[in-house]
Amino acid sequence: MVDRSNIDELIKTEDGSHTLLFPEDGETYHSISGAMTEAEWVYLTLSGAATRASEQLKTRILEIGFSSGLNFVTTAIRFRQANAPLIYHGVERRRLSTNLLDQMDHIRNTDVGRTLLTTMKKKSTPLDLHLRPDIRCTVYFESVDQHSFLENYYDIVYLDAFSPGKHPELWAPPRLKQYRKALNSKGVLVTYSAQGALRRNLDDAGFIVEKHGGPGKKKTITRAIVKNA
Numbered sequence: 001m002v003d004r005s006n007i008d009e010l011i012k013t014e015d016g017s018h019t020l021l022f023p024e025d026g027e028t029y030h031s032i033s034g035a036m037t038e039a040e041w042v043y044l045t046l047s048g049a050a051t052r053a054s055e056q057l058k059t060r061i062l063e064i065g066f067s068s069g070l071n072f073v074t075t076a077i078r079f080r081q082a083n084a085p086l087i088y089h090g091v092e093r094r095r096l097s098t099n100l101l102d103q104m105d106h107i108r109n110t111d112v113g114r115t116l117l118t119t120m121k122k123k124s125t126p127l128d129l130h131l132r133p134d135i136r137c138t139v140y141f142e143s144v145d146q147h148s149f150l151e152n153y154y155d156i157v158y159l160d161a162f163s164p165g166k167h168p169e170l171w172a173p174p175r176l177k178q179y180r181k182a183l184n185s186k187g188v189l190v191t192y193s194a195q196g197a198l199r200r201n202l203d204d205a206g207f208i209v210e211k212h213g214g215p216g217k218k219k220t221i222t223r224a225i226v227k228n229a
């Protein structure tokens with residue numbers, strides 16, 4: 001009998017885009033209301049990345065929890081359309097099976113997704129993808145505990161980890177301070193979580209914290225802007 005306890009399950013979300021179910025604790029990688037809707041609203045739009053792309057500003061993004069690369073694909077397509085430079089760094093502790101990735105719409109139906117898949121198949125560490133000379137992605141396959149964070153570098157942090165309840169190490173106060181230090185003085189962090197404790201900890205870590213309406217059925221999500229003394 002095949003042991004399926006470690007196999008991610010492919011799921012169609014309500015906007016027709018794919019997500020995965022993490023077998024260990026039954027959490028999905030994206031909102032069931034719509035994975036693509038979440039990528040576009042929470043990460044690309046609310047973070048200010050879409051505006052920066054339309055203004056052709058060079059933008060440096062750090063993503064915690066790169067996983068299937070949906071946020072990267074959505075963001076990179078927008079920057080390429082706008083002819084804007086992008087440096088995208090991802091941190092991810094677990095490589096997904098490339099056979100599984102190949103079944104996800106954002107991978108198989110976009111040229112950025114297919115390029116990401118081809119690069120992932122090489123299993124290089126870190127993964128290095130140059131979509132164009134000015135649109136680049138590097139993924140560090142390691143846990144945030146092992147990652148050497150750059151300081152005062154990023155314009156945006158996409159905090160797309162699993163939930164604070166189940167993966168507290170990604171949301172703990174010292175970790176939030178690390179994300180804060182990684183951002184420059186105008187930096188913005190966005191996440192789908194709107195937990196009260198998270199918002200208080202972000203405030204303590206040096207952010208101005210805002211609540212915004214979420215995508216689909218999600219009522220609120222969080223945007224945190226670097227506080228300047």
Ligand SMILES: C[S@@+](CC[C@H](N)C(=O)[O-])C[C@H]1O[C@@H](n2cnc3c(N)ncnc32)[C@H](O)[C@@H]1O
Nearest residue numbers: 029065066067068069070071093143144160162
């Ligand atoms: C919600 S999913 C991310 C979805 C992803 N952003 C996408 O667009 O497909 C959360 C990811 O965080 C990763 N993760 C969990 N703990 C981690 C850790 N300690 N360090 C780095 N990544 C971690 C998981 O392996 C998982 O792939």
